[in-house]
Every structure is written in structure tokens, then in C-alpha cells.
Amino acid sequence: MSEYAVSVKHLSKKFTLYHEKRDSIYESATSWFQKKRHNETLQALDDVSFNVKHGEIFGIIGRNGGGKTTLLRIISKIYSGDSGSVDVKGTIIPVLALGLGFHPELTAITNIYQSSILLGFKKEEIEKRIGDIIEYAELEKFADTKIKNFSAGMQMRLAFATSVLVDPDILLLDEVFAVGDVAFQKKCFDTIMSFKKRGKAIIFVSHDMTPIKNFCDRVMFLKDGKVGNIGSPEESVSAYIEYLSKKK
Template sequence: MTTPAVEVIGVSKSFRLPHQQTTTLKQHFLHPFSRTSYETQRALDDVSFAVERGEFFGIIGPNGSGKSTLLKILAGIYRPDRGAIRIEGLLSPFIELGVGFNMELNARDNVRVNGTLLGLSRRQLDDRFDDIIGFAELERFVDQRLKNFSSGMLLRLAYSIAIQVEFDILLLDEVLAVGDESFQAKCFRTFDAMREAGKTVVFVSHDLDSVERFCDRALLLRGGGIRAIGAPNDVIADYRERVATGSRT
């Protein structure tokens, strides 16, 4: 029995959020040392599942269901309050647009800096530089500062770098949603090559058609908990039924 590429065991995560309150000038002088009150919001509640090697695994759910929090825990950005994560293989997270970029540098320098941070050697960067810029379709903008790039241009550059890094497991968040349709189609074509190479992809998306098209299994998160897991068409049908009936669970 092979070890899963990703294993999530009883993971829970909460955040302390300050209460929003409007303080008038009079209240400030009457109570100068009053403290901000906080509430605890549970983002994930006892989440457990496994992703097999070479599997394309979709995670769906409404906004605020815990999808991005879960991916950030998998990427090591957040630590769970309880539970454990086991990752077998090299991980490439592509979950937040612009992370690792210096907006004051041009695209050429950002490719080299970002690629180095992701583990590419100088020789690998030299060999792959033209492919990165070409896939991103940014040849005419390679010497422009990133602060002048649109969100779509940043997406193209970030994804182009991410797929050139050596990885076994790719984490993808909703960032692909900001790209135009032609580039999305280009990204989806790389999925075929990843599948043939036996890569594992964990794919968070509101695009249910893409999840059904590309994923082997899917998981539905609502309220920080797993509500369904299995074949994508079954999980998506469950989700749509819950939305249609106004279910909060």
C-alpha cells in the first residue's frame, strides 16, 4: 500500500478577530484605556482526508468555508491548532498572487529571484528563462517593473515560474480565476502533462465545470468541515443541492 502524497489528520484552525467598533472622541477621553474585544472564528473543524500520488483532487465550497485556509496549512503558511499534515514529496504552492514578487523590480529580475527562492539553480534559470517568459507571453514586458503589471500579467508570470520548479505536488488556489480564458486554457493544457508525469494536484476552485473535468475526486467544505468527498460529479451535485435548498451545513 503506497503512502498518500498528502494526508490531513484531524486538522482544526481558528482565528481571533477583533470586534469592529466605532469610538467617538468623547468615548476615547472617557475610556482611554479600554481594550479591544475579540471573538474566535473557527475556520476548519476536525478535517481529515488523503490525496493519493498522481491524483488530481478538487476542493470546493462557498466563500468562507475554509478552502484557502486549508491550502495555506498544506503549504506551511499557517500552522493548525490541532491535528497534523503529512506531505510526501516536493511541494510547489501557487496560492496567493504576487507572493515572492518584488513590485519594484522588473520581470526579468523577478524571475531570477522568485525562481531561486523556489529552488532553481542559476543554470536551471538560464536554461528555462525563455520558456518562462514565453509561456507567460511577456516577451515585450520583460524589462518593465511589476508594479505596472495587471493582475492577469502577474498571474501569467507566477504560474509560468511555478510549473518550471521541480515538484511532486502542486497546490492551486483561485488565482487562475483572474486570467483570461485563453491563458486559462493554456494552463489547463499543462494539467495533461502533469497527469502523464504522475504529479499530484490539489485544486481549489469555484469553477465547478473545471473541477468535474480535471479532478479524480473532490471534497466539499462548508463551515470549516467536510460535507462530502468522492467522485466530482456526486460532490458537485451535493453542493448544488445544498445551495438550492439554502442549507447552511
């Protein structure tokens, strides 16, 4: 059991989709009276099982809406799964594409405090690290600027800096390199590799196959919510590409 940092077993998750495509007032009125249900269910995840070891970079690839983000959200407890189990050993930080839930009206510093407290850190610990976080993100000039005035890349840098410097055991990265510039991307990769060396687990979601092939130890291809393939990066990427070409 303890050799795995993250262990997911037979995880399934359904969503209800509501369709509100009513063309006329009459139609919407009648459908309301008829109590016709305008919804269907979407099987976002279907019996997904995998393990991530300590010191491993685990990639997840798949199409948009393929269940990647849903899976990360369940691992980080934001959503709850319908069935199956998720076992996580240690502290976990989800860095999703949109940052760490920063509030646009608060300054960088206030947001770092808010997010890190929510991630379970004590105020004193954050105080010690806040200088390093700002320095790592190269945002010294903007520490007291409101997040709404930040560019997407700056927000991402701040989110990434916050999450690596609070030093979690498991790091979930969802499309984090989509907005950073080349210099910062390099810095991120170096940090991720040092995390790996220190035995931390990293789950990495990307649409860019280059980092997936270069950095991941194993890659899972999620095919419409099901496990398409788990194996070496080359294997999973070619399974994914084959699937894409068949779709066309």
C-alpha cells in the first residue's frame, strides 16, 4: 500500500447535463408544464484505476472533455466520486490551468496567504516563505498589486511558485505550461525534476506531447472517461494519436 503516493481504484463519476435549448416561449412554457426532463447523464469517468509511485512523474493525456480535469478534482477532493476509491499519501496541491483560485480584487500577497492557509499551512510557515515565493515567481514589483491587473502568465507563475514553495508531497499540474514564457517553463521543469529526485509524486496533464514524452515516467491515456492505455510515454502517446486519427 505505502509504496504508492496516489492509488485510484475503480473510480467512476457521472454528471447530469442540463439542456436549455428551447426555441420559443411557448415551447419553454409547455415543456415546463409537461415536466419534460431536459437532461442526460455524462459518464465523465468510468472504472478508472491507476497508481502513482513516489518519485514518479505520471502523465495523463486525452481529448478535451475526456475526464482529465474531473479526475484531478476528485484526487484533490474538490469533487467526490460516485464509486471506487482514491487513496492519497501526504499533502497534495492541485495547480489547475486557472491558477490557485486567486481572487481578482486581492493583492498577490493576500492571495498567497489565503490559498496556502486553505491548503493546510500555518500562517507562520507562510510568512517565512512568502519572500521566496515572490522571488521565484519573479514578481517582486507586483507583490502589492491586485490579481485582476496580472496577466495570465503572471498568475500562473504566482500559482506555480506558491505551490512548489509550500512543498507538497504530491503535485497535480493541469496545463500549467500553456501560458508561461520559455524562461519560466525551463525553471518549472527544473523544479519538477528536483521534486522527483526528492521522492515526490507528480501528476501532469498536458495537451503538449513534447513535455509528456520528455519528462513522464508513465503516461495514462484517458479515452472518453475510460482508461485507454497505461504504459510508457511512447506507447500511450501513439495510442492517443491513433485514436485521434480514427475519429477523423
